[in-house]
Amino acid sequence: MTVTCLLDITPGNSFEGFCLVKEVKLEKTKKGDPYLNVTVAKKHKMVACKLWNNGFRGMSSEEILTFFSAGALMHITGDASEYNGQVQMTITNFRLAENGEVDFSEFIETAPESVDSMEAEIRSYIDEIKIPILHQITFEIFEDNKKLFMNHVAAVKMHHNFKGGLAYHTLSLLRIAKNICDQYGEVVNRSKMYAALTLHDMGKIVEMTRDYTAPEYTLIGQFLGHIQIVNQMIDRKLVAIRTERSVSAEETTVVYELMNIISSHHGPLSNGWGSTQEPITLEAHLCHMIDNIDAKINMISKAHSDMQEGEVQKIWGLGKIYKPNSL
Amino acid sequence: MTVTCLLDITPGNSFEGFCLVKEVKLEKTKKGDPYLNVTVAKKHKMVACKLWNNGFRGMSSEEILTFFSAGALMHITGDASEYNGQVQMTITNFRLAENGEVDFSEFIETAPESVDSMEAEIRSYIDEIKIPILHQITFEIFEDNKKLFMNHVAAVKMHHNFKGGLAYHTLSLLRIAKNICDQYGEVVNRSKMYAALTLHDMGKIVEMTRDYTAPEYTLIGQFLGHIQIVNQMIDRKLVAIRTERSVSAEETTVVYELMNIISSHHGPLSNGWGSTQEPITLEAHLCHMIDNIDAKINMISKAHSDMQEGEVQKIWGLGKIYKPNSL
Amino acid sequence: MTVTCLLDITPGNSFEGFCLVKEVKLEKTKKGDPYLNVTVAKKHKMVACKLWNNGFRGMSSEEILTFFSAGALMHITGDASEYNGQVQMTITNFRLAENGEVDFSEFIETAPESVDSMEAEIRSYIDEIKIPILHQITFEIFEDNKKLFMNHVAAVKMHHNFKGGLAYHTLSLLRIAKNICDQYGEVVNRSKMYAALTLHDMGKIVEMTRDYTAPEYTLIGQFLGHIQIVNQMIDRKLVAIRTERSVSAEETTVVYELMNIISSHHGPLSNGWGSTQEPITLEAHLCHMIDNIDAKINMISKAHSDMQEGEVQKIWGLGKIYKPNSL
Amino acid sequence: MTVTCLLDITPGNSFEGFCLVKEVKLEKTKKGDPYLNVTVAKKHKMVACKLWNNGFRGMSSEEILTFFSAGALMHITGDASEYNGQVQMTITNFRLAENGEVDFSEFIETAPESVDSMEAEIRSYIDEIKIPILHQITFEIFEDNKKLFMNHVAAVKMHHNFKGGLAYHTLSLLRIAKNICDQYGEVVNRSKMYAALTLHDMGKIVEMTRDYTAPEYTLIGQFLGHIQIVNQMIDRKLVAIRTERSVSAEETTVVYELMNIISSHHGPLSNGWGSTQEPITLEAHLCHMIDNIDAKINMISKAHSDMQEGEVQKIWGLGKIYKPNSL
């Protein structure tokens, strides 16, 4: 059977259709013949492919790499088999998609909600920040960076590594926080929680490249980490506000308290996960725990999407995970 | 100034009123004279007291201990000073409260919601368990033990160590879980969450004595721990159900899955916090993280109640904690 | 030279004889030709084999897999060479063994003592349990499960992963314990030691499949672990006994003490090796240490069987191990 | 014998002379009589004292505390005995020192070199920074803060907790670094080392109070830590420079590289000592190791100053330490 959508491919099928090239490696067989290892994708579905030398259509390695490059949209023909329990496709024919022939956005993975609705909802949380200086700083940093922020990935791998993943992750934390604030009343300071959660991973727009295909750490990201980057953004805003009006000692304190929540949102220093200071407030502890919940739910549900019901698999960072049967 | 309610006492005051005796120790001065160290309380407020030998009113140590014993309600006169930053009272006069003179319930700390409303709300969560065997097991264990469960403490010290603390902690987790289930949809199994959370600390009614003044670990509690105790309750229910009707393999699996969630609700084995098995489902990971949130919020807000605004203190199990100024 | 017994095979030999198939994987060469990776065995000796496509005798991959399957007894012809310091055999001919042609039991690895003598000796230890309720529980659980228990493996890999390994490991611990009880006198309680050691790994008959070729963890095994499974068995016995006669508080205590020994036989919680409670008795600490001795001796002597005298090798879970020269 | 300089005091002596009050605590005997625990000092020498009630000269506790307060210079008469192996003095008479009667600077501990010579030498290292933007940033931050920096303590306890300790510690690191740069040649970048070491602990002027008697952590110090504080200073300089001239990408990179060295100067995150990012350059690793050398040498030589030759003592943070005999 021949399928035309990569999402439908299974071992034994032939495939004839469009896909996005995610990764390309030129290899050699033991006999010295060149061939390509190519990963193609549609949305979250990734398929490993081989293009053997006899499929090069007489082109040299250099020429073949002008077709196959990360980010290219291509039309591919191939046969799918199984290798080590994974689908593997041998490519038999290929060409580049022509301009306008297909829509790029149908091939990349994106957040499950629209950018516009997410942005509106995050802004509604910012509106709830009742401490003026926290509201101003959060609002301005969000406005300054929202175009990049709303589309950025939240990780190079692991969880939320897709277009809009950063905004979707941020919004998920705000929603959990809202319910906890409602439940625990004045014990938790809602304004500090919303400011801290909106900004907590904002530094990732500098820490990672804005590439939805294969995001990487930037050099500055490796020098400072996203926590110090966002604290820098906050400090620059504080300095700017001071050029416009006088800032009280109480206001300064609460801005530094915000920086502490962000500094410690990876948990206590002793876990070695990259906090830049110990958490010393209730909101700092809470921010870390909420972040953890959303991350774990996403890692596990992502793992589930590649598993059979009733199966147990070892998942990196989680240990063994079981996917229950539907009841 | 003389105060009559222990909640109002501060260094410099005299006190004349009722209190609950929490702890009594007979000591000797270096010169060999006997005296008493007594802790008295009203609700969450605890005050350390001294009764010097010259206040024994001519009684022997044995006689004096017939007045002062843990759990007694007494009328006390004394002078409050400060010692190491804490209030300390020297007792100058004392008598036992007469029957009916004061209401015991006004002196012990209790959950902030009524037993009846908490019980009704927990039962409403049990009603939402849609997997019949999980519903039956949870319902029956709750009904069998509710009288004890609704009034029990949740810990010997740390958090929720008060009358009704176990039920209040359980209910808090169910409320957090409800919102997370609402937010993440089918990704999280609501029935498993509600069953696991209702039962997760049920073993504490066997693990700790039912004493609101000074709960202690029982011997069986130290042999098995509350996790294995509740798994035993679940297993006994499963055995009992099997004597009444046949139980399918799918049902058995989901009961064991419930036991896994409970077995691992203290997190991965490597943290050494007493899980009896690794978490292998999303609900198992989530149950641990929600438990952690409620525990931390309570530990910190309990610490805050003894702190000044703007102060930083070292809190056992948490490191340094800051209490912010009201804004 | 041609050898007919797999135990005698070395690189350079030809082989013509019977063997047990342990594992089969269908692979493809880079050119796309199918071939088989097969592991064949006799007793503890395992040999990795290749069956290339040109040896398929015209059969398809599907047909070839009807011959080669885990657990099959086959007659094989092949040539042994060396690959990465290990024997590797290229299969040149093959057929299934006919019924009765060879004895299955000559090909699987088994405990070095007979099932009957091991069972008799374990029963003699049970006879020495002088605390009636411990004797009854141990005796009944042993009798209920002995058929499975006497033949089961003790691990999926590591040590004692052979037929009868569980019984042999259990018996070895009882023998060590006997001598220690003799040596230390009343300091160690013999009845508790014998009951705990007889039962300590009984849960493995549920935790692992009863497959001597390639045992695996069951789902229930992964939900609960063998410690909680055996504690469940003990609890069910306790419940059953109570339906027949009254059980004193002292008897109940000693049964829970037994469960504590078993709960903690992997050592303190902080090591993360899967104890379900801290050890709090001398017998609990001792049970863990004796278990460790037998496990380590078996892991090292198993490692020695594949090593040359004077050689040092890295062994998983042990670090470097030296095999001394015979003197 | 009566001594007049606190440095000479030993058990059995009387004392009559001046001293600095470091710490005062009002206590009560078991009988309820007030008395004072006072710590007095001259330079690094600290002596614990008691002022019993019968030495209050008829004054109330409140009056007595107007004499004894941290930071006061007093004239004291007393008798020294030994308690738990330490000198302890009972105060028999006291008065405040009159203005000009003694020189405050003779009583506080200070760095062993003069502020002027240390400042000149640090500035000579800054002159050696050959990367212009690093030179400018280091020079300006040093000039802005030198008055505070040159006199500040380097720690609240542990090592270098004296006036000028921060500058002296910084200078010691620069001297070690100079020799290592000379020895290893171009392998180590001298400009980056000098810039990083000059600034590495500059944040302590904000993190700790400028009190030479009993320095404490500030609230901002606890929110951010000295590493993030100095990175903030650097970033503010970078922003300011950009308002004056254009800064190249290479320059920006080297400034962020500087921030990485400082971020990681407590070593890898996994040690939990408070680095805010992993070290990723040779200079970052080196900066941490040099810091460690000076800290350890100072902790041990400080411990030695209270030990006899040939003695072994347990020292906090170091384990057992031996003080060798002079040879």
Add this chain to the structure above:
Amino acid sequence: MTVTCLLDITPGNSFEGFCLVKEVKLEKTKKGDPYLNVTVAKKHKMVACKLWNNGFRGMSSEEILTFFSAGALMHITGDASEYNGQVQMTITNFRLAENGEVDFSEFIETAPESVDSMEAEIRSYIDEIKIPILHQITFEIFEDNKKLFMNHVAAVKMHHNFKGGLAYHTLSLLRIAKNICDQYGEVVNRSKMYAALTLHDMGKIVEMTRDYTAPEYTLIGQFLGHIQIVNQMIDRKLVAIRTERSVSAEETTVVYELMNIISSHHGPLSNGWGSTQEPITLEAHLCHMIDNIDAKINMISKAHSDMQEGEVQKIWGLGKIYKPNSL
């Protein structure tokens, strides 16, 4: 009631009899009066005592210390009360025991078997060492040091800290090893085990002072540790043997293998318990595990001797320990 043997003392008794002084501290009351804290003992029984100033019989502190000193045998009169759950005696009269009045050996704790029988039994194990060079080295080191070895303590505190404790501990390990060698046959090398166990703690005769009252670490003990000290003894023997005859390469190897067993008898380096090299043989692993068994049994049974049946106590190095009821 008046008791005359310290072993019989309980709170409420008077005492009149002999005892051994273990520890003496001169203290002062808050009012400045001197008094003595004295620990007296008979065998394993230790009692804390006070000698108040009014019991000094007019003597000065200096004079009183000529009576009370560690190691002195005294005749004491006093009254026993209870303090913090422990017996405490107020001394009312005292004198030094006269020469020959009592037998010193009745007051110190000693091994439960006679020195002669232990020595004979250890020598019988040495006789079983069949590898000549191991036999010679073990025999000679034992003969050289046996007088000291047979009476030495095995620890400054923890387990076997009594006269003959080192020999008794060594013998206990040899007995366990014998049974394990009998059980596992040729898998374990008996000669290496007996040589290693006889010598494993021999270095303690240099590492700790030969004081049965209050043993301490020597300076050399702290420089090298008992493992390196015994390896030095072995090496010196090897050097000496080489001056008398030629030693083969195989013999040298087995001597170094012996040093490896001893070097690693505290377990793998990663536990930080002081092994000087990783264990790389079966005998090395086994030696560590057997050592652990005897140590733990002794620590727990020592803890039991101060506990009531049914009690649970926290024991240093072991966590909570339960002492079961006799059945």
Add this chain to the structure above:
Amino acid sequence: MTVTCLLDITPGNSFEGFCLVKEVKLEKTKKGDPYLNVTVAKKHKMVACKLWNNGFRGMSSEEILTFFSAGALMHITGDASEYNGQVQMTITNFRLAENGEVDFSEFIETAPESVDSMEAEIRSYIDEIKIPILHQITFEIFEDNKKLFMNHVAAVKMHHNFKGGLAYHTLSLLRIAKNICDQYGEVVNRSKMYAALTLHDMGKIVEMTRDYTAPEYTLIGQFLGHIQIVNQMIDRKLVAIRTERSVSAEETTVVYELMNIISSHHGPLSNGWGSTQEPITLEAHLCHMIDNIDAKINMISKAHSDMQEGEVQKIWGLGKIYKPNSL
């Protein structure tokens, strides 16, 4: 282009020249054809090569291995390509170098300073040891072993794994120590530092084989480790000196103090890096830290030699390392 020096080889070049064979492995293709994996080197430059069966020139595998063996000097012709980002060469022709045709010393990696100058400088440090017994022991051990010591490697991999690496590493530490001694004055004992550093890794001449191509751990090295080996050397010297003259207690103490510095030069036991005793002197702590500095500088600069400017790579034992741009 054809290059004749291995240091110049890059992908795309042909090579025709001499090289040193470091490692040879006979492999088989999936089809069963034999081929060679060969590593050839010049100085620090290593190149992975393939010799396919069709390049065997009709020789059998056995014959081909008489040409290719570790340590052989050969003349090779081949074509360089790139494989996984590394140069890989296919060998097309080969012959053994003839005697005298090339100079072996041009092909092995050696320390960057001459053996003679390093030896003279180390001896000048030994001359500075002012404690006579430390001078004598250090001098004699150095003289006894200098031929081997001056040429030995310092590690089997990691840092300083080249001819003369051990001497060069030792000298580097002495140079760092000299400057620190100059800087800190009498706080650090120069004689102890020089003695300890000269000897600290001397045991490596026994622990590792004297092979500059592929050094390995010896059996004795694995039994004892280089720390215990050098302590043995020191002890043998001490014994020898005692046969010649009497040694005072002070001298003995300082020799054992030297052994403590060496015993602990891998840092505290808790890090598990192989110290044989805790460091208890300032010199012991310092020796460890200086050793660490030289090791880290060498590991990082070695990593840099294979990296591009601006690149970040993960380096074993160090985490991510960045190589900065030249400025």
